[in-house]
Amino acid sequence: MSSSEFLVRERCAEADAMFIDRWSPRALNNEPISSEQMEIILEAARWAPSAYNEQPWRFVYSVTEQDRNLFVNTLVEMNQKWASNASVLLFIFAKKTFSHNNAPNRWALFDCGSAWVSIALQARKLGLYSHAMAGFVPEKVYEATGVSPEDYDIAIAVALGKRGDASELPADLLEREKPNGRKMIKELML
Ligand SMILES: Cc1cc2nc3c(=O)[nH]c(=O)nc-3n(C[C@H](O)[C@H](O)[C@H](O)COP(=O)(O)O)c2cc1C
DSSP states (O other), X not given: OOGGGSOBOOOSSOOOHHXXXXXXXXXXXXXXXXXXXXXXXXXXXXXXXXXXXXXXXEEEEOOSHHHHHHHHTTBOHHHHHHHTTOSEXXXXXXXXXXXXTOOBOTTHHHHHHHHHHHHHHHHHHTXXXXXXXXXXXXXXXXXXXXXXXXXXXXXXXXXXXXXXOGGGSOHHHXXXXXXXXXXXXXXXXX
């Protein structure tokens, strides 16, 4: 058995506490997030770096309960079970082409990942949590948001909210409701 099968929450060095403080709970409560807080979260994302400073990230997020319910239905069942308690469901889309020459932008999804990390860290600074989700049905996301599949890839769905009562999670999810460990630095070296 290789050492990488043992994931531990042991630190290799003391990075800033904000990196450890970010994790992805599933127990959320649907207390509203103010429009001011959403603006701060998106402001953080806006300053992410990107190839050619293209800023390919585009956002659609739920404002009303009706939007939220519509967006919850685009998720796979396993995610619906818990993400239906998120305060906000956000999608990050990646613009497929560069604006200056219309050429395909093969870094657009990478850049959206940078934007997501900013969202996740800024959310924690506001006392909120974010949980990224790849478990969605793309056709349903395009339909629910009205975004063009020709022009935009779906980078990720994100549940945002305050922590809820973990004991209300289904048993299989309750078991997983804790921060995950990581591989050690030496395991990441090629
Ligand atoms: C691209 C991406 C896709 C993910 N998709 C899902 C998902 O569909 N459902 C889910 O419950 N968690 C999902 N996660 C959460 C990861 O499982 C989680 O980030 C990982 O286990 C590390 O745990 P931590 O975020 O608590 O540190 C996703 C995370 C990322 C970055």
